[in-house]
Amino acid sequence: MADSGRVKHDSPSSSPGPGRKKAQQSPGSKARYSVNAPGHCFRKVTLTKPTFCHHCSDFIWGIVGFVCEVCNFMSHEKCLKQVRTVCSCMAPTQVQVPVAHCFGPASQKKRFCCVCRKHLEGSSALRCEVCELHVHSDCAPFSVSDCRFCHQDGGQDIDTYQHHWREGNMSSGARCEVCRRTCSSSDVLAGMRCEWCGITAHASCYIIIPPECSMGRLQNMILHPSCVRICSRNFSKMHCYRISENSQHSEMGNGWTRSDCKQTLKVFDGDDAAKRNQFRLVSIPRIIKNEEVVEASLRAFYISDEPQDYELQSYSQQGLFTDDIINRNGTPDNKPIFKDTVSDSWVLRSKPKETEVVKIYSSSRKVEVTSVTAGKSSTVDSILKEVLPRIEKQVVSNSELVTFQTSLRQMNQTRFYIEESRNRVAQVNLLLGGFPTQLEKEEYTHLLSEHLSVKSESVCVHIMSALLFSGAVVLQISCFSEAERVYMLAKDTTISSKQLYSLVIPEIMQSKLAKGSCPLLVFVNPKSGGLKGREILYSFRKLLNPHQVFELTSGGPLPGLHTFRDVPHFRILVCGGDGTVGWVLGVLESIRHKIACPEPAISIIPLGTGNDLARVLRWGAGYSGEDPYNILLSVDEAEEVQMDRWTILLDAQEMTEDGKENGFLEPPKIVHMNNYFGLGIDAELSLDFHHAREEDPDKFNSRFHNKGVYVKVGLQKLSHTRNLHKDIRLQVDKQDVELRSIEGLIFLNIPSWGSGADLWGSDSESRFGRPRIDDGMLEVVGVTGVVHMGQVQSGMRSGIRIAQGSYIRITVNKPIPVQVDGEPWIQSPGQIIISAAGPKVRMLRKSKTKQKKQSGSLKEGRSESPAPSDGGQ
Secondary structure, three states, rough: OOOOOOEEOOOOOOOOOOOOOOOOOOOOOOOOOOOOOOOOOEEEEOOOHHHHHHOOOOOOOOOOOEEEEEOOEEEEOOOHHHHHOOOOOOOOHHHHOOEOOEEEEEEOOOOOOOOOOOOOOEEEEEEEEOOOOOOOOOOOOOOEOOOOOOEEOOOOOOOOOEEEEOOOOOOOOOOOOOOOOOOOOOOOOOOOOOOOOEEOOOOOOOOOOOOOOOOOOHHHOOEEEEEEEEOOOOOOHHHHHHOOOOOOOOOOOOOOEEEOEEEEEEEEEOOOOOOOOOOOEEEEEEOOHHHHHHHHHHHOOOOOOOHHHHEEEOOOOOOOOOOOOOOOOOOOOOOEEOOOOOEEEEEEEEEEEEEEEEEEEEOOOOOOOEEEEEEEEOOHHHHHHHHHHHHHHOOOEEEEEEOOOOOHHHHOOOOOOEEEEOOOOOOOOEEEEEOOOOOOOOHHHHHHHHHHHHOOOEEEOOOOOHHHHOOOEEEEOOOOHHHHHHHHHHHEEEEOOOEEEEEEOOEOHHHHHHHOOOOEEEOOOOOOOOOOHHHHHHHHHHHOOOEEEOOOOOOOOHHHHHHOOOOOOEHHHHHHHHHHHHHHHHHHHHHHHHOOOOOOEEEEEEEEOOOHHHHHHOOOOOOOOHHHHHHHHHHHOOEEEOOOEEEEEEEEEEEEEOOOOOEOOOOOOOEOOEEEEEEEEHHHHHHHHHHHHHHHHHOOOHHHHHHEEEEEEEHOOOOOOOOHHHHHHEEEEEEEEEEOOOOOEEEOHHHHHHOOOOOOOOOOOEEOOOOOOOOOEEEEEOOOOHHHHHHHHHOOOOOEEEEEEOOOOEEEEEEEEEOOOOEEEOOEEEEEEOOOOOOOEEEEOOOOHHHHHOOOOOOOOOOOOOOOOOOOO
């Protein structure tokens, strides 16, 4: 390919794009080579390094190849007539309805730019958070706005979706759906992949695949775009998908440079680019024709039009083609000279014309309808009267043309859509959070009016009782400008020293959900697992509909559950540690009576340190780079199991020396427990670890380091002695239980503790039953100290079995460390009561068959997986 080796051009460049008038060429110019795909300007080149064909991805034997001077597409001579990949300068014209990308920083994996087709290197690479597009930062403005269309926008109604093809950057081993041969390449940008169903094909094979997409193997888990509606005008795709916008574009160089034979010009694409100081550097010979300078500038902006229709004007608004800059008569050998006195900054503009050809599309998004000629005297009404009869529609006065243009390139890509003008009622749903909790509706309305100046005539405030516990309200706004104002203002507003957050919430039309579909609601905690949480978030946005993937740092689980409130059947995937799972279960419990699916089954991707619940449910000890696609298949095939949840009432009371109660220190505290509850040495180690992580959280980004800190903390406690049995009194099912000399007391709901240790033990005992996660019983176990805990961790011993029961009462006589599912604190003296927390929850357990299949070597995934060196938190 052109970027993998140096090439020598056998002839000077000429105007890009086939099929146009032949421009005057310099002496020695050779003919262009025509291909089936539009836009390419192929030239024969001499290869000096190993090079691969971008069409078939095979090695080019010999020293002759053909390269497109616009997009660097390299081809065999035998493949030249078969090339169907559209050149980057023409690709935007193939898209009927542009959809913007959501660019973020790319990973370090080897990828190729989809604009210039060169290898991505360094920190200048960007990738779309929703599709497979990878570009250089300076190529991003010239990328095709062809991101996946993931929802209905306003009054549009599309039920059938076609394959969304993306070229190259596929996983190794990808096979063609047509010929079943390998179609991936790690050497060039080659091969095609559908972003919805995932099928892959060669560039010469994919065109014979039926256009309609079935959404593939994950169709029952994907939230179909036809079921999602969101009025996104005035909101970027980043806002709609709840993606934080990052400025990733690198600064271009300033000025212009000169070598002995070349000079570099700074060229702006129209006045808009000049105001924004966004330009391209164009390298040209010092002796060059005027038209070739314009053509090189057009090629730099991937514009495929005739250079005769454009001109360069100096940034000071003086024309380039003036007698004092260019000698129109040329030199004695009739070669115009680009003099040394030229300006360093130029603006590319089109020459004024008497008439322009306007392409008109139907709003049905299918094909181009027609084109008309518009002059200076043309009006929208006259164009409508000319176009409407051609598409067999009545000439109505309430039709409109929708268009925009801000620069020369954007004008070149402008789409005119003709559609009936309807008085659509805008409805933007905003979820605002961070308010004080448990207020009345009138109080929330007052806060909105005071801090955000919300206009009651265009805003309907919904105060759901299910949202009150988290201080969130939902606004239905019927004005786009008002919605944008409230959205942006809320992000800069603080109430009671707490920052508000605002999210655009889509509407799921449950009536359009396919029969038997069970979409997956994904929650990702990007703070868990080091960088792996962020990579998983990115992967699932690509594999699924981004409207079903929620980042827990933006409002927690509530926005996702509120979005899915009317979906009759759905499952949940939680990507995080055991604490994250408990967070989601707690929010789900509080709004269970307000959603159509009150008991969705929950699966886990373990990103924490211990991950005991994930171990019990066979999801593994921690995420280590498995293919996200295979994880979704495992979730789809997982079996449902029931699990107990427990309520812990911590009724703190001050105790006098004679043991009598002397009033309340604080109101009762209620927490929920899923895994285990510990008192004494176990909780003390967790508390010390928690304090160490708060002091320097950046160091706690790998499981290995975290466990090392646990060991260090444990060694510091070896010489300490405690008599926990003297400081507490235990009742199990209203029966007093005598405690042995122990330093720690642990209540188990699952048969895993402390990163997978079997604290209860596997030996059978007549007085105790076999522990299960759904038996309605807690196992009470004691440990004698740090050494005993270490022996349990290593599998040498088990804990001291004390009791089993469904109702626990603990009397604490002095302050003591406690921990619930890894969250530690110091508990004041008083009563602690543990009882069942209502109905059991439904969890998903990975099937043993699927577990065995994935226990071998991991294959490279369809989407980018994090590097194995990333640690878990």
